[in-house]
Amino acid sequence: MTTLDIKICGLKTDEALAAALAGGASHVGFIFFAKSPRNIAPAEAGRLRQMARGKAKAVAVTVDADDATLDAIMAAIQPDMLQLHGSESPERVSAIKAHYRVPVMKALSVRQAADLEAALAYRGIADRLLFDAKPPKGADLPGGNGVTFDWKLLAGLDAKMDYMLSGGVNAGNVGEAIRRAKPAGLDISSGVESAPGIKDPALINAFFRAVATARETIAA
Numbered sequence: 001m002t003t004l005d006i007k008i009c010g011l012k013t014d015e016a017l018a019a020a021l022a023g024g025a026s027h028v029g030f031i032f033f034a035k036s037p038r039n040i041a042p043a044e045a046g047r048l049r050q051m052a053r054g055k056a057k058a059v060a061v062t063v064d065a066d067d068a069t070l071d072a073i074m075a076a077i078q079p080d081m082l083q084l085h086g087s088e089s090p091e092r093v094s095a096i097k098a099h100y101r102v103p104v105m106k107a108l109s110v111r112q113a114a115d116l117e118a119a120l121a122y123r124g125i126a127d128r129l130l131f132d133a134k135p136p137k138g139a140d141l142p143g144g145n146g147v148t149f150d151w152k153l154l155a156g157l158d159a160k161m162d163y164m165l166s167g168g169v170n171a172g173n174v175g176e177a178i179r180r181a182k183p184a185g186l187d188i189s190s191g192v193e194s195a196p197g198i199k200d201p202a203l204i205n206a207f208f209r210a211v212a213t214a215r216e217t218i219a220a
C-alpha cells in the first residue's frame with residue numbers, strides 16, 4: 001500500500017496533539033492568523049512542537065505574512081515546513097524558501113477545473129501543493145472552513161504533482177476522498193472539532209480509524 005500523509009491542522013492543546021500523534025499523523029499544523037479560532041501564539045506553538053519532534057513534521061501555517069512575522073515564527077518553532085495559505089506569488093514562495101531554507105507547501109483554493117491551472121506556476125518552486133476548497137462568500141478565513149470541493153477535479157492531475165487534499169474532509173467522507181482523488185496526503189481541521197477551533201481527541205481517533213478502514217477496503 002502506498003503511504004498516505006495525514007496532517008491534522010490547527011492544533012492548540014496537548015490532548016489534541018497527543019491524539020494526532022497516537023493516530024499516526026505525519027504532519028501537525030499550527031495556525032498563525034489572528035482572525036482564526038485556531039490561532040496560536042508562537043511561543044505556545046513552540047512548546048507543542050517539541051512534543052511532536054521526531055514523531056510528526058511541524059507545519060507553520062501563515063497567510064501573506066511579512067518578513068518580520070515569518071522571522072518570529074521561524075525562531076519560535078523551527079517548523080519542518082511552512083504552509084503559505086494566502087495569495088503568495090511564485091516569486092514570494094521562491095524568496096521565502098531561499099531565505100529560510102525550509103520546505104514550503106503552497107495552498108491553492110479550488111472550485112472549478114480552471115483553478116487547478118494556478119498550480120502550474122508553482123511547479124519546481126513549492127515543495128508541495130495543498131488543494132483546499134475556496135472559502136464561502138464573506139468568510140473571514142482562507143482555510144479551515146469545513147467546505148469541500150469536487151474531488152473528481154483532481155483525478156486527471158499530473159501524477160508527478162505532489163499535493164495534499166483538504167477542505168471539509170472528515171471521518172464520514174474520507175473514504176470517498178481517497179478513492180476519488182488518490183492524494184498523497186490529506187489535511188483535516190474542522191472535521192475533527194466539536195466547535196470552531198476546539199479539537200476533539202475522540203473525533204481525531206475516529207478519523208484515523210476511518211482512514212484505516214477505507215484503506216483496507218480499497219486494498220482488498
Ligand SMILES: O=C(O)c1ccccc1NCC(=O)[C@H](O)[C@H](O)COP(=O)(O)O
Binds near residue numbers: 061141
Ligand atoms: O484553519 C484555519 O483557521 C486557517 C486559517 C487561516 C489560514 C489557513 C487555515 N487553515 C489551513 C488548513 O490547512 C486547514 O486544515 C484546511 O484549510 C482544511 O480545513 P477544513 O476544511 O476545516 O478541514
